[in-house]
Amino acid sequence: MTTADETAIAVLGWLASEPELLGRFLALTGTDPTGLRGAVGDPGFMAGLLDFVMDHEPTLMQFCEATGTKPETVARAHAALSGFRGDTGSA
Template identity: 65%
Template structure:
């Protein structure tokens, strides 16, 4: 199993190759494309990346299919990165 951070970075890398989804993610988060690399070091930002993917099952499944990542790894990453303040999210 990948670490939560590795899964989040994999999601971000996948989004970078999906222009429509990346544009939606950037619009929803207010993140500038130029700050993605810097933001990727922030656990809160990574939690948002995973949350974005978890918010739309077809996108989650597309990511998992494209990268060979199990949905359980994404759920695990979401639980770890979101912390105990979001117990109802998984």
């Protein structure tokens, strides 16, 4: 069974093999390469990894193809780590 944290760690591992995307992720988050190891396990950072792939469908599909992960698995992990429950509530 894959947990949300495991999915986020898989995204990080995949990004490590994609220098251009990793650079974009680091630039968007303000994280430096040396800070990555210490950030793993931080709920906000883990959610940010999943935000990164979920916010750009081509990136999501690249990750899923490369790792054999279903997009639905990433979406569930994203929802779990970001706290999204799927209800819209009222404004």
